[in-house]
Amino acid sequence: MTDVTSTDATTTPWTTIPSPNQPFAPAHPAQPHRGVPGGVGTSARRPDGIPKVKGEFAYSSDLWAEGMLHGATVRSPHPYARIVSIDTSVAKSMDGVRAVLVADDVPGAKVYGMEHDDQPVLAWDVVRYHGESVAIVAAEDPETARRAADAVVVSYQELDPIVDPEFAISGDAPELHEGTGNITRHVKIRHGEQDVSAPVVVTGRYEMGMQDQAFLGPESGMVLPGVDGGVDIFVATQWMHVDRGQVAKCLGLPEDQVRITLAGVGGAFGAREDLSMQVHASMLALHTNRPVRMVYSREESFFGHVHRHPAWMEYEHGATEEGDLVYVKVRVLLDGGAYTSSSTAVAGNAGRFSIGPYECPNATIDSIVAYTNNPPCGAMRGFGAVQVALGHEAQMDKLAAKLGMDPVDLRIRNAMSQGSVMPTGQVVHNPAPVRELLEAVRDAPHRELPVVGERDVIDIRQLPGGAANSTHGEDVRRGVGYGVGFKNVGFAEGFDDYSTARVTLSRGAEGPIVSVHHAASEVGQGLVTICMQIARTELPVGPAIVLPADTQVGSAGSSSASRQTYMTGGAVKQSCELVRSELLDRAAGHVGVARAGLRLADDGTIRNAADGILLDDVTELLSTPIEIEREFRHRETFPMDPERGQGDADVQFAFAAHRAVVDVDAGLGIVRVLDMATAQDVGKAMNPQQLEGQIEGGTSHGVGLALMEEIQVVGGKVRNPSFTDYLIPTVLDMPTVQMTIMELGDPEAPYGVRGVGEPPSISSTPAIAAAVRDATGVAITRVPIRPDDIVFGA
């Protein structure tokens, strides 16, 4: 059964949230939610909210066990070097040191990886990036562990690092991974005619720096050695089951001897998809037979996870004089760094979404990801779509300028809609309101934003630079820019993507209780709350609780790809429905009536077809609990063929648009984003308050990428591994965000939902870049935009 209704064409199923944000009140909800308190569609309060605000929430770095040891990691100071020798004797002899382990001590497979097993648990023979793990230490206290790590003497023979991805794949560079030519993946998409010309042509080259997820809770966790020779791992991660597979392989243990429980996660954004300390702490725990905790420092954290792929993009757009796209040619080069991580999937996305949410009959797309000796890159919010959005949106502005058209009009003219065909040949089968999103941000009210003249200073804090007192209005120019973007929700290209939920309805001391058990990671996005809301809505018979996530239940897939509300939400809904069905079976049997027509009402009573109350309390039906565990799958996807990239690779698409208003101090190249208007189709606003948080958070990631967030890598070395020099927006850098939230339900998705986490991080960055171009006339082709780029017109 489904309660998804089709969109009523006569009403506008969206609502605009003015800034400052006011309580969400959908004028015309597409799918009216049922009247269950705290149910789907309400801003139900999250159980972790108050503890987090009060500083009482236990994060993975707060774990503690009696007799616990502390781990530390020896890391390579070189981006590329031969390991000549490793001398652990001094470290081992230090007081309080209980273990010093190297690659030879890895009990099982010595390499791991999400897509390819190519990353050493501990490097031997060669290190391929700055910060690669070489040895691990366990000691009685963290300081001793760190000192012992410093005392491990690794003798290196430095090699010339390959740091330019273009050189890496040129054929002239030595191979970092044998037989690859340093090409991790080359995605080719050939759509329509390949030799086609057009009267109006614009070309451009664009570049994106390496962004970091910059979560606040560093990599951390604790491992307890099990009595069975296995391990119990408590860790902040995004996908426990894939962690488990990799850890078991590296430890040489069967999977059932690796038990993982999710510890408190302080943000993820893709950075916790790959392993960090899981195998290391497990090795130390098994070796010492003691609990071992590892907590990365802030600096180490910058070396402990993958980053967003830097990208170099070449575009050529051909259009008619009227502004219809004729063709797009794209070459995207991504720097994947030293190991594969999820690079192949990122390259797939960068290819499929490279022309943006537009209709174009012909496209030639090459998306290439290279191995280099730079830090490994992998998953980060937006996953490949973020990089190309900078390119396709800059190109649309450039084309509009050449045609003398309004940039929004040009976008609307070419906007994808339901039924459009992707460059992969896939038909977009669910609503694709690109035009509506663009119109919404274009027509969003402009905040009252006075242009401050030189002699009329009211408050410098409103100006670029703020209290730094760098302008009183001199050279300050206003600009407005637009961006729209899209990406897929859920895993693509034929991946068997599913989630599992176990729902138990049982009799508690005070009546029925619904407990939900799944292995999906709550990474701060609010999934626990969503699952509680679903359970309340589908089984409104008593309080709903969500049990700690662990591997004692089937896989939920990763908390990534904006997929968990769809997938684990879908799994919870499905299992709840099956529990409800069993409950009604029992009711029918208990009272001795026919099953047909019975339903569970929102007030928890069981009613008959005439809406009469059959049973007002289901407790008596629960002498034995009802428990259902099922897997939930989305529609099947298919691989892209290797030569032409054709195939129905994606499940669902999610769209967002932004309008940025900026002030730029053109004299100093300092930018202040004043206001972001955004519009997003969310299918169904499951929890409006959390939704607003996702949109604001994604927008802030986009602000950071546009203006300041970059891991600077020179010669393969990371130069700014700290929050002193890796800058993320502060509250004073964040603009107001006004939102138009559309609820065009996807009939295939539970409640009509569409993933919401990533789209805001895609369109925000190009909108800001466009606004800076508008303000200054400088052809901004690279983000983050540096003051130099504006001042010297890069």
Place this chain on the structure above:
Amino acid sequence: MDFLQPTSLSEALAMKAERPDATPIQGGTDLMVDINFDRARPSATIDLNRVPELMDIEHVGSDVWVGAGVPYLRIMRELQSDAPGLCMAARTVGSPQIRARGTLGGNLGTASPAGDTLPLLVAIGATAEVASSERGRREIPVRNFIIRPRHSALESDELIVRVRVPKARGPQQFGKVGQRNAMVISIASFGLAFDLDQRAVGTGIGSAGPVILDAPEANAHVAEVFSTEGLWDSAAPLPDGVAKRFGELVGQAASPIDDVRGTARYRRHALSVLAARSLKWAWNEHRETTKGTRA
């Protein structure tokens, strides 16, 4: 690590003489970061938070003596009329939390060319009074306080006691350039002070050299033009080109490098822009305030 907690200045100086290896700690906004990042493992620290002598702000003649332990927040609140430029500089430090903890003595002691208050202290000719238990007190001009990045003129048995801040004798300005609107280490910073009594201009340049620099040629240029044009008496508008030339000379006085926060080229440019703007702001402010009295 030994943790020493003196309760008077003389006790603190005795401890520092006995433990020259000890690192003083006051607000901890620099030292604790270094410890956290494992860049510092002091063998001993001297906690100066219980030394009352370091918390005083004293007005003596034409100077204000600001204790080394006075946090930025108090400077902003209490020195608005006597040291407006110092207040502006204090306002640019970090966040409210850091301004409540961080101190003037700490800013000096860290001896970073990016120290936010230092360019203004150089511009106004402030001095740091330091003391040792053996040799007593001496004054070091702030412009000579940093010898090279993170190394000061302080002897190993000395502590910074207070800073002599000459009371403002004309308009002052401080500005800094950073890539975000708060919580940022400056890419370049600039302090400016007019001394209307001496008919002179003072400057200080931060984050654009190994030490805090000043721009004597720029200072002299303004003083000369003002004398030639009679501006010291007339408070007339700035003649065309003065601010621009001043900016150029400040840019030339800088000795910047490329680093993780910015390029040398940009730093020089930014200082020129900031200096030219600052000169206009300061002079316009002076003209506004004197308008009534001179009419």
